[in-house]
Amino acid sequence: MGTAILRSSLDTSLLRYRRSKALWLMLLSAPIAARYMISQEEGQGISVTIGNQLPVLTSAVLGVWLGIVVSTLVMPIAYIYLRANTTRRQPWQVEEVTAASRVSIALGRFLADCAILLAVLAMLSFAGLFLGWLMVTGPWNPLHIVGLLWLVAAPTFVVVAAIRILFDAVPMLRGAFGDVLFFIIWMAALVAPSIMSQGPATFGTSMADLGGALTPLVQGAPEGSNAFAIGASSIVPGRMELDVFKGIAAEGYIASRLIWIGIAFAVAALAGLLYRPHRSKARKQRFKWLGKLSLAKLLPAAQPLDSAAPRAAIPLLGLLLTEMRLIASGPLFPLLAVAAALAGLAPDFRHIGSPAGLLLLVFALSAHAGRTEARGLVSLTETTATPSWLRRAVFVAAGTILSVLMALPAIVVSASIYPLTLAVVTGAVASVLAIGLAAMSGSPFVVRLVLIIIWYGYFAG
Incomplete structure (x- = not known):
């Protein structure tokens, strides 16, 4: 048998x-x-x-x-x-x-x-x-x-x-x-x-x-x-x-x-x-007390009784801000982002502050890219007025901006363009790889592991 x-x-x-x-x-x-x-x-x-x-x-x-x-x-x-x-x-x-x-x-x-x-x-x-x-x-x-x-x-x-x-x-x-x-x-x-x-x-x-x-x-x-x-x-x-x-x-x-x-x-x-069986159960809300600090709280909640929302004055700006909020929507992201920004105050930004911020972005970008590029959701979003290529370009811009924001203390203290350049390059590359790999695989898993390996090479290089 x-x-x-x-x-x-x-x-x-x-x-x-x-x-x-x-x-x-x-x-x-x-x-x-x-x-x-x-x-x-x-x-x-x-x-x-x-x-x-x-x-x-x-x-x-x-x-x-x-x-x-x-x-x-x-x-x-x-x-x-x-x-x-x-x-x-x-x-x-x-x-x-x-x-x-x-x-x-x-x-x-x-x-x-x-x-x-x-x-x-x-x-x-x-x-x-x-x-x-x-x-x-x-x-x-x-x-x-x-x-x-x-x-x-x-x-x-x-x-x-x-x-x-x-x-x-x-x-x-x-x-x-x-x-x-x-x-x-x-x-x-x-x-x-x-x-x-x-x-x-x-x-x-x-x-x-x-x-x-x-x-x-x-x-x-x-x-x-x-x-x-x-x-x-x-x-x-x-x-x-x-x-x-x-x-x-x-x-x-x-x-x-x-x-x-x-x-x-x-x-x-x-x-x-x-081997333990799979179990379908409600997901426990971990770190519930940190939920109030999450940037996801800034997203407007749907109100069924409200009238239809008016057309946005600057749609592209609204899309950019929404992508930034969704990338940074984890309950721990604000605290970890502050910690990464403070790490950037160390003298060696290339080997301390930059890898710290980039590692946080790896997990945030892979999670959101995996969600947005899921096969079923892509079929739905393709019916909207926003082209897929534009949404992905805005995703890259949002990831790059978040990288720059975490590098702001280092930029101000050093009064140098070097931390800014490094933050822009690493944020843009990580965002491009995240959305590209997610579009090909439809899963955050491949994105996360590949980016972690690349991050290690960057950190140890």
Whole structure:
């Protein structure tokens, strides 16, 4: 019975995936993306450097290079797809009243997610073989390219699939809190191995390397090497010899990759045990006492007995003010905006005040953009006299103005145009990305996670 439920869950999920246009687009774009994962020139893509020097690009290095990029930078993209794709909506009203094993259902969906992510990895493998045929130094070895790519990246993808299943099982993690928690897990997966790699290779350091990216790089580099970098970095002339197989043979590395796969299966099974049904209930009003401070209170309430409202003298100004109020309508927004504005009084506005205000805007913009670009609401608003492009342009203007307002104390105290310029640029870029991603996805989830990742890059840059 349990096996039949697992197969049914797997087959149903795969069938829904096959109907997803986004899946085929992702599979087709994977080979194109592979070209930009291998950069031998500064600014041309993603580079992996040791002491600001590129490694000699052998077949083994190419395989590990692709695996490193996938397991570090593509990890959040895989999570976004799993959470926002066609299987995001589940028929829980039917499933949760059946006697089927939740563990079997969870494992079936987990295997389907794994199959989809590993299909993307297979497409990257074909692209890697072609790139290797064109680019590698020395003999072209397909086994080294594909085998090392899968050794580094496949366990990471399997773990991402397990995290998605676990988050869908726990009510608290089904929404924004789960997205933020994944962001923290991703950051920890990047930072923890960097800290632990300072000492000799041990089984513990290999296990700490969830992405499997740093151990082959650090342990395979020549003695005394430092300044390991993944992403966009400055490149100096010369090539660094990287002994990939020495890094792969580091104590506990291969075993740790297999153990992470086992942990992923255990987490998926645990998700079935922890699964809690959906409940339709009235939403509790948290922070009710702060509701009086919300800018939403400034919106006029509808009065059924009133006559029809007259035509606005300046419709565009009214639309702008309404968008600003709706973006800032959260009960905590006024207090947090004041805190962000005060943070701007710190001497380093670029690294303190600006990121503080931008982080608040990320959550406010993603929430409102997700509401306004919901599929059903877009169909309704398209019947109004205001064109969609104009409404979206006003949304961008409203987000930019709110960014400038939070930067006003820094602008006044510093008597400089720099905080103003930074506030305008960051606010406008965040607003454009928010409304653009919401229009494409129809969901605040994708907007929020992408903007958080970009915010981290801005904050750490």
